[in-house]
Amino acid sequence: MIEIFTDGACSGNPGPGGWAGLIRVPGCEDFHVSGGDSHTTNNxxxxxxxxxxxxxxxxxxxLCIDSEVILYSDSKYVIDGITSWILNWRKNGWRTSSGKPVENKDLWEELxxxxxxxxVRWVWVKGHSNHSENEIVNAAAQKIASSGGK
Structure with a gap:
């Protein structure tokens, strides 16, 4: 089983932002990925x-041959969006239930x-609740956001 822990942060919303992921694969050291953007949103x-x-x-x-992947996130926006909302958005021509265009359509399509x-099995974790892996990715994302998204 592969576990992925993710978080994103933004200094201002919009503003400079950062994202981070920790990938845990049995029998391997943890992998860390991260990046940022100078002008973005938390979502x-x-x-x-x-x-x-x-x-x-x-x-x-x-890494992923016959592996179950569990992705942990403190973002209900991401988890609800990919597991529930996206079905109707796609069916409704990328419109919300109120008829407005879906925000971040480009990233929803990519995700x-x-x-x-x-x-992928999606699991929500409460942010800032001493969940050790969430704290690790939160700190990494915050660091990138506070350095201007770099």
Missing amino acids: RMEMKAAINSIKFVIEREK HSVCCKLK
């Missing part, structure tokens, strides 16, 4: 963390695309 950074962490696993095919390559 986009949360999504980038999930997308890029899943891509990391996919790009290393030997959906990478998720189709693996079976």
